[in-house]
Amino acid sequence: MEFKLTPEQEMLRDTAREFAEKEVEPRVEEIEKTRKIPEDLIKRLFELGFGGIIIPEEYEGSAAGHLARAIILEEIAYSCPALAFTLQIVHLGQAPLIFHGTKEQKEKWLPDLAKGKLIASCAVTEPTGGSDVMGIKTFAKKENNEYVITGRKCFITNVHLANIHGVLAKSGEDPRHMTFFMIEGDRPGVKPGREENKVGLHGCNTGELILDNVRVPVENVIGVEGKGLRVALTAITNVGRMGVAATGVGIIRRCLDEAVKFANQRVLYGQPISRLQAIQWLISDIYLRYETARLLLHRAAWMIDQGIRADAEVGMVKLTATEGAAECASKLSSILGAYGIMEEYAAQRLLRDAYSLIPAAGTNEIMRIVISRKAFERAT
Ligand SMILES: Cc1cc2nc3c(=O)[nH]c(=O)nc-3n(C[C@H](O)[C@H](O)[C@H](O)COP(=O)(O)OP(=O)(O)OC[C@H]3O[C@@H](n4cnc5c(N)ncnc54)[C@H](O)[C@@H]3O)c2cc1C
Structure with a gap:
């Protein structure tokens, strides 16, 4: 059993620590007051390779893995938990594709997600379905090669920052029949709604995602149709x-x-x-x-x-x-x-x-x- 970090993990930790101390710590007061994380800090997360830390190299990520991810998040959270939380949801938005995407879907989206050209949210929670995921009401109705999706998600982190959204929706008569979709933010009918005022994690945005008759091709289904809850x-x-x-x-x-x-x-x-x-x-x-x-x-x-x-x-x-x-x-x-x-x-x-x-x-x-x-x- 080895309790020591590898030289690569130590290097990553030191880079994250230096970034947090020199570039983040001096901005914490500003973030608290404005309740906004400056865009240049988000950009830096991607320049340093932290945005794509769990994305495989073949899709232009830094592929350092989940332990490396935990180490850098701890370092950033030490100075600014809100920035660490924003980054961790950047990774969460990529995860359905990493774990369940097809080769074509990974090639299409992961390189842009690794570079920060795309930022994905992961939208599951609804007013009627938090712990009780079966209680969600967002519905995806299949019409030929498309789904038409309508619903309202709440408490979604990064929803106002993201330009693509991972969405869990009901898709059949059986309440367990759910499907997971990647939905581009510029599709007609997609819009972020209310922004919440949390007592903490100021600057890390949480809000609603509104889906009004959004048409999505079947190619945007992640994993198996009807098995979205697993995704x-x-x-x-x-x-x-x-x-x-x-x-x-x-x-x-x-x-x-x-x-x-x-x-x-x-x-x-x-x-x-x-x-x-x-x-x-x-x-x-x-x-x-x-x-x-x-x-x-x-x-x-x-x-x-x-x-x-x-x-x-x-x-x-x-x-x-x-x-x-x-x-x-x-x-x-x-x-x-x-x-x-x-x-x-x-x-x-x-x-x-x-x-x-x-x-x-x-x-x-x-x-x-x-x-x-x-x-x-x-x-x-
Ligand atoms: C900072 C923050 C960021 C978030 N980001 C996202 C996001 O990006 N995407 C997303 O989809 N959601 C997000 N959420 C929502 C989060 O996942 C839900 O708040 C969480 O799942 C709980 O749901 P709820 O708030 O509806 O509470 P409820 O499910 O209504 O729970 C109310 C109470 O009942 C208890 N309870 C429920 N079921 C049981 C049970 N079976 N046994 C015992 N007790 C139970 C709960 O523990 C709680 O105490 C975020 C929430 C926060 C606070």
Whole structure:
């Protein structure tokens, strides 16, 4: 068993760390205030090869894999969770094609997705169908060689940034008959709707996707007609949940560093508060959460890179990293006293960002269900 990163992974981590420190960190205040991620930062993600990190080389991606992806997302999230989340959904938008696309579909779309000429959203959730995916109402009616799709998606990340959308729709009488489509943003009847105001992850846009009698050729179906739920779930599990988790791990590491720095500087009773055992316990809790979540993250990413099914392991890290991020940001806020709720300090932003991660890509109640399935399987 090897716990060391490869030289290539170390190099990627260092590149991501330098990018985050020098180019992202100085812009965080601007992003928080304007609630917009500057276009040049999105462009840089692609210039550095981070946009195409899980796209195979034959389709012009950097093909570094899921562990490398987790490492760079952690680095970016350390400085700006909202930018890491935007990037992770860029990858989620590519995932249905990577896992289930035909050679022709990959050749058609992946090179442009790797370069950032195309950005895809992944639109599954609807007002009537979040955890209960069967509750979605978007319907795709087949007419000869086309589908006509109508519906309204909500809480879709990057929907106002994307120019192509991955969409899950019902497509038959059986409620489980669903099909996954790639829908170009310039097709008549496609338009982003309302933009949401989240408490955290400011700048990372979330909103509605409206589909009004959109005509899509059968060539845009990803995977098998009627089996779209599998396409959506593979992408959400291996890429969406992992990206949420990696963002959480970045938040926890930031909480750790901010906590140690403050505890060493703040003097009470004639000595730094780092000498108080109560503060040491809070810091050791944060450190433990960081190590646990990061190890779970790397193990699950390694499994995905090896092609091993990792639903439960992904559920474990998504739960640990997001609940951990919220807990650690809350502990950081306690250590800071009143400074913990002041806007000049990162603690309040980290807390808001951490809370925003919790329902994303499936709530933690759903993660517990996924984990328990494996627990029961093991026992039989
Ligand atoms: C930041 C962010 C980004 C997102 N980005 C996207 C995106 O890009 N694309 C997309 O399609 N969606 C996206 N979503 C939506 C997200 O996937 C849903 O919010 C999530 O699946 C939960 O659905 P819901 O909000 O409708 O909650 P509901 O499903 O209504 O859940 C309500 C409550 O019931 C609980 N619950 C539900 N079912 C069960 C059960 N069987 N057992 C126990 N408890 C249960 C839930 O855990 C929760 O506590 C995003 C959400 C967030 C917050």
